[in-house]
Amino acid sequence: MDKLYDVIILGAGPAGLAAGLYSGRYRLSTLIIEKAKDGGQIAITDEIENYPGQMVEGESGPSLIARMTAQAEKFGAERASDTITKVELEGPVKKLYGTKDTYQCKTLIIATGAFPRPIGCKREGEFMGKGVSFCATCDANFFEDLEVYVVGGGDSAVEEAMYLTKFARKVTIIHRRDELRAAKSIQEKAFKNPKLHFMWDTVVDELLGEDILSGMIVKNTKTGELTRIDADEKDGLFGLFGFIGYNPRSELFEGMLDMDHGYIKTDDNMHTNIPGVFAAGDIRVKALRQVVTAAADGAIAAMQAEKYVSEHEN
Known part of the structure; x- marks a missing residue:
């Protein structure tokens, strides 16, 4: 040209x-x-x-x-x-x-x-913007009073998870290891938050649902055991946030x-x-x-x- x-x-x-x-x-x-x-x-x-x-x-x-x-x-x-x-x-x-x-x-x-960075689970692309998000500031309002899961264990993941507790009724951090990588000061605040829960030694293996995310299968990184998690019947859906960089x-x-x-x-x-x-x-x-x-x-x-x-x- x-x-x-x-x-x-x-x-x-x-x-x-x-x-x-x-x-x-x-x-x-x-x-x-x-x-x-x-x-x-x-x-x-x-x-x-x-x-x-x-x-x-x-x-x-x-x-x-x-x-x-x-x-x-x-x-x-x-x-x-x-x-x-x-x-x-x-x-x-x-x-x-x-x-x-x-x-x-x-x-x-x-x-x-x-x-x-993608979460890396099966069917992830199907639920982008339909239950899967990578921005708490953008999408937290859409999950008010719902259950929310956060993938990650660093500073951003834990801070975003704490932010999400202002909207969701329950927030669970899914982390592939048995301890967080976030700064100790951030961890202390997280462990004191009653709405924040933790799922250790776990990764998301597959997402479930039709038009929206309504369930997932998680895998234990130490035993390989698969566990299915479904949204509450009264909700029909939950949020999954990825914060791994x-x-x-x-x-x-x-x-x-x-x-x-x-x-x-x-x-x-x-x-x-x-x-x-x-x-x-x-x-x-x-x-x-x-x-x-x-x-x-x-x-x-x-x-x-x-x-x-x-x-x-x-």
Whole structure:
């Protein structure tokens, strides 16, 4: 591709689409490259309740993303479906090599996201957003007064489990070992919580149900014994949350950008260590990974890209 874009955005989740909307409104020539469908993690979320000003009750991830996509296109953002396999980031022109084409830009916004590590049980994919979740902040409200199970034993798993006790009537941590890996201070709080229970030396083997998650089979890691757990008859369903870590999609930039455990380091204005390269959304080092913070990151990154382009026009 011979065209030199003012900005190329890698990824079409909330951060990438917000960046596309803002860069388009800044009258920058903009290309959004996404290898799969728009939305990232939010595209598999049935309901959203915590995005400010959402237009309809019972907002779904796909419906919200569809409007974001339309907005970005309305303001002139072009689209390409491609998988980028190599990048050259140094210098005034950034080059991206895909399986279909080669792309050039003055600035690059990386919004490739971070995705939760799967629980690793049978039929897990069937119940994503239908009982299986990886975000307590996003989905806790949907499980009010229900039983909830949390897979994991580190700081995040235990902290999220304690957060879930504010909504669920009972929360059980499923851990493959016989002791938690979380910090002792976090463990002390957890063991004092009367709504928090523990299932040691256990992994989830298979999920059960038709349209929604209504049961599971767990396996004892020491004996191999399988046990079936069904939701209470009066509930018909329960929640299963996985907190065993995230995989940031940053492999493409290893050795080029400063990172922390795979997350790209930026300042408050989304600048990376390479001039003209920005990161936005879940891919960057940050405290909270939500739709609203991703969208804000994208808007800031686009503003900084416009400033960079303007300063380097001459």
